[in-house]
Amino acid sequence: MRWFLLILLILPAPALAVDCSEVPHGGNTYSVCEVDLTKDDLQLFLKDPEGKIIGHFYRLEELLEERTLPFAMNAGMYHPDRAPVGHFIENGQEVMRIIPNAGPGNFGMLPNGVLCIRSKRADVIETLRYADEKPSCQYATQSGPMLVIDGKRHNSFLPDSTFRNIRNGVGTSKDGKRAIFAISDNSVTFYEFASLFLEHFELENALYFDGRISRLHAPQLERSDVGVQMGPIIGVVD
Structure with a gap:
């Protein structure tokens, strides 16, 4: 028994599924969660098995039952x-076709x-390129x-x-193995928000999700907005 306890004590603690932290940049602060697509199970959610909109982080956690939700975002x-x-x-x-044209x-x-999102990778892809290449996405x-x-x-950003x-929003690495999800802790411009992905994380592609309704579920930051x-929700299932 002593040897068993000793082994448990010297074994490294399991790594967190998602790494979330507060990141300052350009005079603003962001809550950021980094997902490793080679290890983490990143999924999109809209409706429950009965066809009802999930809409809330707590409702998604209920549906996951014994699995955990270390990260989620609109x-x-x-x-x-x-x-x-x-x-x-x-x-x-x-669920919905591609919309290639400009609009309001x-x-x-x-x-x-x-x-x-594909097997062990995630990519932000410009819409017309996406429509042309037709990647096989699971989500x-x-x-x-x-x-x-x-x-x-x-x-268009000034x-x-x-x-x-x-x-x-979200940015992805060129090899698709790393996805950075960020939400501003204070009001920011599009220009400033884009700079976080471009200058701080040095990502080549990043996508805006939304504005005033933006929300984050990150237990590591003791936060669940x-x-x-909500409509679509993205999250890591552990």
């Missing part, structure tokens, strides 16, 4: 009935993009605008903009 814009505005794939099933609001500020969510496109900030909001019912 993941794309939605209509009043919580249906996705753009392309959405859940567990291999297409932030979603239609082209170029917009798609977060595509996908379309949103807009793109924050960073091929290593360049969206050309450094002297005064339009500030709480914002959240509440509010009105």
